[in-house]
Amino acid sequence: MHAKNSRTGTEAIAVNNVTKRYGKKTAIENVSFTAQPGRVTGFLGPNGAGKSSTLRILLGLDFPTSGTALIEGKPFVNHRQPLRTVGAMLDGAAAVLERRGIDHLKWIAESNRIPKERIVQVLEMVGLSNAAKARVKKYSLGMKQRLGLAAALLGEPRILILDEPVNGLDPEGIRSVRRLLQDYARNGNTVLLSSHLMDETSKIVDDIVIINNGKIIDSGSLEEVVADHDSLEEAFFALTGIKSEESW
Numbered sequence: 001m002h003a004k005n006s007r008t009g010t011e012a013i014a015v016n017n018v019t020k021r022y023g024k025k026t027a028i029e030n031v032s033f034t035a036q037p038g039r040v041t042g043f044l045g046p047n048g049a050g051k052s053s054t055l056r057i058l059l060g061l062d063f064p065t066s067g068t069a070l071i072e073g074k075p076f077v078n079h080r081q082p083l084r085t086v087g088a089m090l091d092g093a094a095a096v097l098e099r100r101g102i103d104h105l106k107w108i109a110e111s112n113r114i115p116k117e118r119i120v121q122v123l124e125m126v127g128l129s130n131a132a133k134a135r136v137k138k139y140s141l142g143m144k145q146r147l148g149l150a151a152a153l154l155g156e157p158r159i160l161i162l163d164e165p166v167n168g169l170d171p172e173g174i175r176s177v178r179r180l181l182q183d184y185a186r187n188g189n190t191v192l193l194s195s196h197l198m199d200e201t202s203k204i205v206d207d208i209v210i211i212n213n214g215k216i217i218d219s220g221s222l223e224e225v226v227a228d229h230d231s232l233e234e235a236f237f238a239l240t241g242i243k244s245e246e247s248w
């Protein structure tokens, strides 16, 4: 196990026995895992596995049927400076299409008392400086993802929670996001990202939590989870018994 957050003495992210039911449908069942400072943790599983449901609960956008999902020891909604604690991207940029990229960030910065100099920094970090004045409707999917990432970085949060951040990125885009997230984690921050793209994600993460059908089926360092398989994808198929033609 890695060190806990030295500032608070608690786990950066701790999901404990979380179950979420929507009517009769159980989206996730007894999900438990942690994510640690200084590490990029990948939350991986196929479509419908329960990743978004878990992240929504972590961010206080939904309530668990049972269990707890804590950020630095308490629910996200109890944090007094949420944007400085957690930067999140759940749905790409989720920006108004008519808006210019830079205005999307200005709006978030102003409503959270973040100095505008930070906007220039985050645009630079995600490689969007030259496209900042273009309208979001002109952005490619990858550019929207980067804008979402820029928004998540605005508050210089200690924790990043990102739903499918490499979706829609080309190989170069994936490489830049990898560098960015790994550097961010190396500076002592915690990065949790979800993905259904096993091989792309395995190039980014240090630790892995695999979810399938709403249940955690394995977790540990990348090396531990891959163990004697050729790749993370192969490890996943071996763990689930799913054949590679199915579901991915």
Ligand SMILES: Nc1ncnc2c1ncn2[C@@H]1O[C@H](COP(=O)(O)OP(=O)(O)OP(=O)(O)O)[C@@H](O)[C@H]1O
Binding pocket: 022, 025, 026, 027, 028, 045, 046, 047, 048, 049, 050, 051, 052, 053, 054, 196
């Ligand atoms: N509001 C809801 N009402 C009913 N069922 C839901 C609701 N939200 C999620 N589910 C169900 O819960 C399960 C988990 O969904 P979730 O979106 O968390 O999966 P996911 O791993 O994020 O998948 P994807 O990669 O497709 O986004 C799915 O079977 C989904 O249909």
